Amino acid sequence: MDVQRLKQLLSREENEKMDFKAQLKLTTESEKKELVKDVTAIANSRGGRGYIIFGVEDKTKRIIGIEPDDSLEERIQQIIYNRTDPPVPVSLDLVKIKNKTVAVLTIFKSKHAPHQVLQTGAFYVRRGSTTDFARRSELASMMQENGLMTFETVIVKQARLEDLEMDRVDAFFKNINVYTDQFQTILLEAFGFIGQKNEGEFCPTIGGLLLFGKNPQLYLPQCYLKIINGDETDIISGNILSMLDQAVNRVKTIIKDENYPFAAFEEALANALVHRDYMDLSRGVLINITNKAIEIINPGALTQSKKVCLNFRECQPERRNAWLYQRIITIDERRRFIKSGVGMDRIRRSFEGIGEVKFINLGKQNSFKVILPR
Incomplete structure (x- = not known):
C-alpha cells in the first residue's frame, strides 16, 4: 500500500466495502468487539476487497493520524483469528501521508462467508455505510453461493x-x-x-x-413470475417449465410482431428462472414491458466469479442452483436450458438491427437485469 493507492481510497465515499475511522483503539473489550463486528460485516458483504481506514474522519476525510505501532498488525490478526469463524483474511498497512500515519486494514474477498462473530454468534453485513445484522435469507444465500448448503x-x-x-x-x-x-x-x-x-x-x-x-x-410463495404491461399485471405460477411456457405465450400476445426474436427472450427468461436467488423470499422474477423494451429482473446478482465472464461468449461461469440446472436440462424436452448462462453474446446478436441489449448486475440490490429492445 503506497500513498498513491491511499489517495485513491480516500477519494471514495463510505459504502459496503469502505469504512473510515478517526481512531484505532484496541484496549477495551468493547473496542475489540466493534472491530470484529465491522470486519465480519465487510467480509460478508457483496463485492471484492474491503477497507477500513483508521486515522481519517468519516465525514470530512480530514487526516488525523494514529500512533504507529510495529505490533499493531499482529494484534489485529490475533483478534480477528480468535474471534471470527471462519477467520477473516486481513492485512494491515501503515502509510505516511501529510506527516501523519494512517492505518489501512484490508479485508480480502472471502469464499468462506458467512463469517460469524464467535462471542455473540451474530452475523453482520453492511447496508450502505452502516453495519447491520444479516437476515436469514442473506445467510442462506451466502451459504449456498459458497457451497455450504444445497x-x-x-x-x-x-x-x-x-x-x-x-x-x-x-x-x-x-x-x-x-x-x-x-x-x-x-x-x-x-x-x-x-x-x-x-x-x-x-x-x-x-x-x-x-x-x-x-x-x-x-408452499414457496416467492417463486412466482410477474408480467407488467402498462396498467395490466399478470401473476404466473406453476413449476419452472410451466411458468416459462405461460410467460412466453403471454408476451407473444402482447408483442404482436412475428419478426421479434422471441427465442432470445425465452433464453433470457430461462436464465432468470433457473439461476435466480431462491433464498430471497421477498420477490419473484419480473418482466416489465414498455414501448421501448422488455426488462427481465430476477433476484440474485452475479457472484464475483461470474462478473468477469459477462462479455465473453466462451466463458463457463459458476452457476447458482447447480442442482436445479443439472436436472432441468434433462426434464426440458425442448432443451432450452442447455444454452442457459452462456448465451449473452447470442442474445445480443439476435437483436442486431433492433437495438442494444443490456445486462446489468445490481449487486447492492441483489438483482440481475436484462433489457431487450423493442
Whole structure:
C-alpha cells in the first residue's frame, strides 16, 4: 500500500466495502468487539476487497493520524483469528501521508462467508455505510453461493407427494432410461425430489416442487413470475417449465410482431428462472414491458466469479442452483436450458438491427437485469 493507492481510497465515499475511522483503539473489550463486528460485516458483504481506514474522519476525510505501532498488525490478526469463524483474511498497512500515519486494514474477498462473530454468534453485513445484522435469507444465500448448503434438497414438510405432477416425473426417468415401476419412491429420494419427513413418510423437496410441482407457490410463495404491461399485471405460477411456457405465450400476445426474436427472450427468461436467488423470499422474477423494451429482473446478482465472464461468449461461469440446472436440462424436452448462462453474446446478436441489449448486475440490490429492445 503506497500513498498513491491511499489517495485513491480516500477519494471514495463510505459504502459496503469502505469504512473510515478517526481512531484505532484496541484496549477495551468493547473496542475489540466493534472491530470484529465491522470486519465480519465487510467480509460478508457483496463485492471484492474491503477497507477500513483508521486515522481519517468519516465525514470530512480530514487526516488525523494514529500512533504507529510495529505490533499493531499482529494484534489485529490475533483478534480477528480468535474471534471470527471462519477467520477473516486481513492485512494491515501503515502509510505516511501529510506527516501523519494512517492505518489501512484490508479485508480480502472471502469464499468462506458467512463469517460469524464467535462471542455473540451474530452475523453482520453492511447496508450502505452502516453495519447491520444479516437476515436469514442473506445467510442462506451466502451459504449456498459458497457451497455450504444445497437448498433444493430441503424437504417441504407441509407438501404431499400428490403435489407433484407424476407424469413429468415419469418422463424425467424415461429420458435417462430409468424405469420406476417398482422403485419409484427410492428413486425419487435418491435424486433429491422427495425426502423423509418421518419413518416411511415422504414429502417433496424444494427442488422437487420447482421442477414437478402442480402449484409450488402454495408452499414457496416467492417463486412466482410477474408480467407488467402498462396498467395490466399478470401473476404466473406453476413449476419452472410451466411458468416459462405461460410467460412466453403471454408476451407473444402482447408483442404482436412475428419478426421479434422471441427465442432470445425465452433464453433470457430461462436464465432468470433457473439461476435466480431462491433464498430471497421477498420477490419473484419480473418482466416489465414498455414501448421501448422488455426488462427481465430476477433476484440474485452475479457472484464475483461470474462478473468477469459477462462479455465473453466462451466463458463457463459458476452457476447458482447447480442442482436445479443439472436436472432441468434433462426434464426440458425442448432443451432450452442447455444454452442457459452462456448465451449473452447470442442474445445480443439476435437483436442486431433492433437495438442494444443490456445486462446489468445490481449487486447492492441483489438483482440481475436484462433489457431487450423493442
